[in-house]
Amino acid sequence: MKIMIVGGGGREHAIAWAVAKSPKCDKLYAAPGNAGIAEVAECVDISVMDADSLVSFAKEKDVDFVIVAPDDPLAAGVADAFLDAGIKTFGPRKNAAIIEASKAFSKDLMKKYDIPSAAYETFSDADEAIKYLETLEAPYVLKADGLALGKGVLICQTLEEAKDGIKEIMIDKKFGDAGNKVVIEEFMTGREVSVLCFSDGKTILPMTSAQDHKRAGDGDTGLNTGGMGTFSPSPFYTDEVKEFCEKNVYQRTIDAMAAEGREFKGVLFCGLMLTPKGPRVLEFNARFGDPEAQVVIPRLKNDIVEVMEACADGTLDKIDLQFEDNAAVCVMLASDGYPVSYKKGFEIKGLDNFKDKDDYYVFHSGTKFDEDGKIVTNGGRVLGVVALGNDLLEARKNAYQATELIDFDNKYMRHDIGKAIDEQ
Ligand code: AMP
Ligand code: GLY
Numbered sequence: 001m002k003i004m005i006v007g008g009g010g011r012e013h014a015i016a017w018a019v020a021k022s023p024k025c026d027k028l029y030a031a032p033g034n035a036g037i038a039e040v041a042e043c044v045d046i047s048v049m050d051a052d053s054l055v056s057f058a059k060e061k062d063v064d065f066v067i068v069a070p071d072d073p074l075a076a077g078v079a080d081a082f083l084d085a086g087i088k089t090f091g092p093r094k095n096a097a098i099i100e101a102s103k104a105f106s107k108d109l110m111k112k113y114d115i116p117s118a119a120y121e122t123f124s125d126a127d128e129a130i131k132y133l134e135t136l137e138a139p140y141v142l143k144a145d146g147l148a149l150g151k152g153v154l155i156c157q158t159l160e161e162a163k164d165g166i167k168e169i170m171i172d173k174k175f176g177d178a179g180n181k182v183v184i185e186e187f188m189t190g191r192e193v194s195v196l197c198f199s200d201g202k203t204i205l206p207m208t209s210a211q212d213h214k215r216a217g218d219g220d221t222g223l224n225t226g227g228m229g230t231f232s233p234s235p236f237y238t239d240e241v242k243e244f245c246e247k248n249v250y251q252r253t254i255d256a257m258a259a260e261g262r263e264f265k266g267v268l269f270c271g272l273m274l275t276p277k278g279p280r281v282l283e284f285n286a287r288f289g290d291p292e293a294q295v296v297i298p299r300l301k302n303d304i305v306e307v308m309e310a311c312a313d314g315t316l317d318k319i320d321l322q323f324e325d326n327a328a329v330c331v332m333l334a335s336d337g338y339p340v341s342y343k344k345g346f347e348i349k350g351l352d353n354f355k356d357k358d359d360y361y362v363f364h365s366g367t368k369f370d371e372d373g374k375i376v377t378n379g380g381r382v383l384g385v386v387a388l389g390n391d392l393l394e395a396r397k398n399a400y401q402a403t404e405l406i407d408f409d410n411k412y413m414r415h416d417i418g419k420a421i422d423e424q
Helices: 010-021 051-060 071-076 078-084 094-101 103-112 126-133 159-171 239-259 292-299 304-313 392-403 419-423
Strands: 002-007 027-032 065-068 088-090 120-123 140-144 153-156 182-185 191-200 204-212 215-217 221-224 229-232 265-275 278-285 327-335 360-364 367-369 375-377 381-389
Touching: 002 010, 002 051, 010 027, 010 292, 010 304, 010 360, 010 381, 027 051, 051 078, 065 078, 065 304, 071 078, 071 094, 078 088, 078 094, 088 304, 094 103, 094 239, 094 265, 094 278, 103 120, 103 182, 103 239, 103 278, 120 126, 126 159, 126 182, 140 159, 153 159, 159 182, 191 239, 191 292, 191 304, 204 239, 204 292, 229 292, 229 392, 239 265, 239 278, 265 304, 292 327, 292 360, 292 381, 327 392, 360 392, 381 392, 392 419
Parallel strands: 002 027, 002 065, 065 088
Antiparallel strands: 120 182, 140 153, 140 182, 191 204, 191 265, 204 229, 215 221, 229 327, 265 278, 327 381, 360 381, 367 375
């Protein structure tokens, strides 16, 4: 089978790595891919948003199956473009990807179908939003409605800060059109857990749990990022939490989407907060998480292509989804200064140390080949160093040891990925 992956980050490298191992995969393309993905796929320089060129390329090469991995193209209807051209595709259509692309939509869906989440109000007028804020108590949670690279959520400790936040989002348009509407949400406390689920529109199969570290600095300080590291499984995702979510969240959400005429096929990412009142949904995403994929996929026992095809074909009920009884930790190596400003183009040394290893991997996020064919840094998040272990402690030790095998000029990482493991 000829397979094509749309995307070029660490998540796509983890997917490409697993797809390339499948006996079903004879040829793999990636658009645009990156220097790591190039080890397992032929990379083609087409933007993830250029639906016409992507579809033409897939037709020209007789691609049998396409995987659309990132949020922006899914929200823009790139999966629809492939499906409408008669090409089997993994990833939700635009009308279902809205569960991530509009926070107002997902909050309304949860309210209508009684899916547990924080109380909220939505506003498209800044003055109205500010008037409402004045009736609430701190802290305030503001969310830009649309996609904002994971940065559209502000937690404000004072009313002044919250009013400034409304101005930034709705008037200054810090996140562009994503800020046309704003959701103001009840502040919740608790541990966060991510559960990614495969769905074919009817059947939903939750994967093993994971936890992300979104802040840039140690001790959860600094700005929100795309994710500085992950571990899987989460020791806080107990059987009790799992049962609650199976009863009240996963199937109910997929059924709600179907009832709304928005059949969801692909990965539904459920961001949960384990509050004192029970689990609550923080957000839904319409895709694998990055860097959640980097710790979940290496633990998957199934052939990923079979599972993804079953999502597209509507036959997920035939799949027995299995994960290894082990653990994985991913430490992101970033460019110092991320997520604000940073230099790139530095040579990366030590990548050969990861060749043909079974228990540790390096998934490329922002890398490219320079004119001399050397691999250089090309983004804020550069590499995800992933290690497996019999348990989380071992996986974390292995992952941090493996980070020492890599060097580049402005290498930056958090030193406390998985610290919560010590508190269990
Ligand atoms: P989201 O993109 O909606 O997951 O929000 C990003 C981060 O903001 C989450 O991972 C939480 O840490 C925090 N957050 C979001 N919503 C709330 C809430 N209602 N109460 C407390 N923290 C929140
Ligand atoms: N790591 C969080 C996300 O992919 O949205």
